Amino acid sequence: MTADQILAEIREANLSYLMLAQSLIRVDREQALYRLGVSEDTARLIGALTPAQMMKIAATNTLLCRFRMDDDIVWGLLANHGKAAANESVNRLHASILMAGRHQEAA
Amino acid sequence: MARNKSILTEARQIERAVTLIQLGARLQVLESETDLSYERLLRLYKEVAGKSPSKGQLPFSTDWFMTWQPNIHASLFLNIHEYLNKVSELDEIDVVIKAYQLYLEQTQSQALEPLLSVTRAWRLVKFVDNGMLTLTKCSCCGGHFVTHPYEIAKHYVCGMCNPPARAGKGKLAGGLQIPSAAGRVPAAAPAHAH
Numbered sequence: 001m002t003a004d005q006i007l008a009e010i011r012e013a014n015l016s017y018l019m020l021a022q023s024l025i026r027v028d029r030e031q032a033l034y035r036l037g038v039s040e041d042t043a044r045l046i047g048a049l050t051p052a053q054m055m056k057i058a059a060t061n062t063l064l065c066r067f068r069m070d071d072d073i074v075w076g077l078l079a080n081h082g083k084a085a086a087n088e089s090v091n092r093l094h095a096s097i098l099m100a101g102r103h104q105e106a107a
Numbered sequence: 108m109a110r111n112k113s114i115l116t117e118a119r120q121i122e123r124a125v126t127l128i129q130l131g132a133r134l135q136v137l138e139s140e141t142d143l144s145y146e147r148l149l150r151l152y153k154e155v156a157g158k159s160p161s162k163g164q165l166p167f168s169t170d171w172f173m174t175w176q177p178n179i180h181a182s183l184f185l186n187i188h189e190y191l192n193k194v195s196e197l198d199e200i201d202v203v204i205k206a207y208q209l210y211l212e213q214t215q216s217q218a219l220e221p222l223l224s225v226t227r228a229w230r231l232v233k234f235v236d237n238g239m240l241t242l243t244k245c246s247c248c249g250g251h252f253v254t255h256p257y258e259i260a261k262h263y264v265c266g267m268c269n270p271p272a273r274a275g276k277g278k279l280a281g282g283l284q285i286p287s288a289a290g291r292v293p294a295a296a297p298a299h300a301h
Binding site for chain 2: 035
């Protein structure tokens, strides 16, 4: 990947993220807060963005969204480390419960 | 109870009632959460659901939430509910509706049977409000799970970190299953048989 390609792909990803986030927020604000894991203030900002603003914000060299499961327990459950894959639905539910319990990052 | 005369309020309540009926709520839930009269609710129910509402008492026991699989479903719903409660300022019943929709999505995406009905979910929130049930932190994974209020938090381990012996052995479609080979006792695994 050349530097130009990297920048172009990051811009694409950012733009998709912003567009998806905005439509989620417009469909149902509260459920969007849960899905996106952002604060109410952030949701208000994203919801009010114009297409031109979105293009501008998306054109940067860093990603706008961040990884949400940066701990061993949730990651292990989702990636099925050291456990049989048949256990998967239990593990995924377990991971969902753990992640749903983390509202401090959004509030 | 003073009937609400505002047409806008009534429209919102009807909308709410329709959503609840579509989610499969019992008539008692609608009666408790809206100011609409019983007769109107009954007509609305027949119109939306195309059948008469089921009769009889609501499930009243807190024990159902303690069994292994229902506890997982109830804990997932209640965690989503708490999340929405913390980040937004909605009416109590709207939080239940939105959290229940998110819970349904989650079970659908995993092809699981949604064990928790919207009526049970609503009851669960009432039980928690009344202090009959609560969320306790698992000392092993740190997640929050539905328990009786007197659970000793220090020693509590959830049903997923420590599944009971018969857990996940049911053959019902859409249920959770733990194959015995994947159990926590490595000696029982067939790989060691040789």
